[in-house]
Amino acid sequence: MKKIITLLIFGIIVFSCKKEKATDPIPDPGNEEILLDIPQGFPYPYVPSDNKPTPNRIALGEKLFFDPILSRDSSLSCGSCHLPNLKFTDGVPLSAGISGRTAMRNSMTILNVAYQPYAFWDGGVPNLEQQVLAPIENPNEMDFDVNLAVERLKNNPEYVLEFQKSYNLDPSVYTLTRAIACYERTLFTGKSRYDRLVHDGDSSALTISEKNGMTMFFNEEGDCFHCHVDYNFTDYSFQNNGLYLVYPDSGRA
């Protein structure tokens, strides 16, 4: 009898162990870190250790970037001012915010933004994660409270699942800003006609007058290359380039 009971207990243990194994989470390839697809001639950018790129994070960030859920009246997304077909700018002198308001400046491209040592024309924000807060809270842009934006995401079961799949965490200010920044770090230039000439040696990629312009750009006559230098055509410095006598926007000053 004792033997049978022991066997029974043993059987139950083995059986329950097996059952536990069967419900182990199936590894999701979408959670595995991937390498960014860097254009030829560009270095690998800095990526924060708590926000390594994975397919799930990038997809979530992209969805958030184009979702008006982050603006107070759900009318504007990040993509409303950073349009993919305009190189992620909006092509106007001053960007249009919600309720007919006007932003203080224009939206610059966010292609190659992974390399920026700061964000904004005046360098006012130190990194991409923190930058996400600015347009959401800016009264002239999305005019919302980031905590209320997070509440909306928490009430959306699809988003909750996607945040879990990406960060093993619920929607929060931390995960919202990380997901969008993760997506932004995948946006590069490269593969332009200029790149074809420089990296593929395709001498027919530019017209004669474009080549003349390029020569001027890179010599003392045009003198552009001192500031517009390297793969990203910038040295990230702040300069008074003397365009106006009086600046209505004092910028970094």
Ligand code: HEC
């Ligand atoms: C109403 C238009 C508008 C919306 C909406 C908007 N932006 Fe912008 N964005 C701008 C403007 C204008 C600037 C430049 C601001 C400045 O320099 O003062 C900018 C700058 C940026 C920059 C800095 C790029 C660089 O090179 O320094 C990033 C990154 C960015 N936006 C991402 C976002 C994200 C993410 C969202 C959504 C959460 C968003 N934007 C929503 C207009 C907008």
Ligand code: HEC
């Ligand atoms: C002293 C440094 C300097 C030199 C030299 C210079 N630039 Fe610039 N350039 C800048 C700065 C700084 C900005 C950003 C200005 C701003 O905040 O609006 C800029 C902006 C630009 C832009 C707008 C970029 C954008 O994203 O909107 C273009 C185009 C440009 N420069 C072309 C040129 C050309 C062409 C030359 C040569 C004829 C030249 N630059 C020489 C510093 C320089």
